[in-house]
Amino acid sequence: MTTAPNQFLRWVQLQLYTNNNTTPKDLVNSINLSQFRIRFNTVQCDRDSPNNTIIRIYNLAPATVKQIKGAYQNVILNAGYQNGAHGTVFFGSIKQFREGRENATDTYLDLLCADGDLAFNQGFVSQSFPSGTSAATQYETITSNMPGVSTGYTLNLSADGIYRPIIRGKVVFGLGADALGVIAASVGASWSIQNGKVIMVRDADYIPGTAIQINTQTGLIGVPEQTDEGIKLRVLLNTNARVRTLIQLDNTLINQIGSADPNALAMLYYNKRGTDALMPVAPTNQDGIYCVMLAEHSGDTRGNEWYTDLLCLAVNKTAGPTPAIPSKGPVQGGNTQ
Secondary structure (H helix, E strand, C coil): CCCCCCCCCCCEEEECCCCCCCHHHCCCCEEEECCCCCCCCCCCCCCHHHHHHHEEEEEHHHHHHHHHHHCCCCEEEEEEECCEEEEEEEEEEEEEEEECCCCCCCEEEEEEEEHHHHHHHHHHEEEEECCCCHEEEEEEEECCCCCCEEEEEEEECCCCCCCCCCCHHHHEEEEEHHHHHHHHCCEEEEEEEEEEEEEEEEEHHHCCCEEEECCCCCCCCEEEEEEECCCCEEEEEECCCCCEEEEECHHHHCCCCCCCCCCHHHHEEECCCCCEEECCCCCCCCCEEEEEEHHHEEEECCCCCEEEEEEEEEEEEECCCCEECCCHHHCCEECCC
């Protein structure tokens, strides 16, 4: 039986930094705003565009607001529980400040932030690759030219017989983000930046690891829903639920769309032509194993919100092993549907 986690007594840590570097340990000259009332909403998804967050800090002194707007460029937001699990909700750069007032007594400063913004917009690559260059070498060269990020989980692009070296030499000239998109498409994968780390995972795969148990004892709120986009559910704030990681959910808890053929689920909708049409519905998994494709963390240190909203796809457990980068060690992968 799974032990219920400690999910009470909220804990949050918000720090701003004066420079843009690759990892939190390299950042210097921080200001800690953890004791103020803080509201946040983060959106993290499997897309080759920056994840984003809006962080609202209440009732800062005018001098502090001026100092923040004039000096600080980077933000790390950690959240969770005082006697339980906590982790990084967002790591990225501040793109815009917004001041305002909610009422006669409460002022706020909004931080509009993006994850990997420098890498997406300023990671320029000018490099020639000779015939026989592997996808792994191209990937390493391109990511090394993308500022402010490091490499996270990546499938093994050097695996023999899976990802072949280029036949002809080629030149890469332009944004590294565009070049990574080309590599990802050539190997049937997708890439994204998650909290400052570049990850690349096969389109129908996931990051290996132990599935997070989701039930009423571990923070499930409300009733999960089966939709055309995937399985949607809400849990108490859980920073372990990251993009392309696994969760395990009892299918009896899901409001499902009925069908005689679970592999051909569809729902009726009224289209623009004024006629009924069929729209496919994301299937469930017999073992209740799902891959997180989108995670939205929202919280308020003085309010009710302290949630993680997930959109997940079913995992195909019949898939064979997926190689990862050698530094990650031997792993067993699988497929999403």
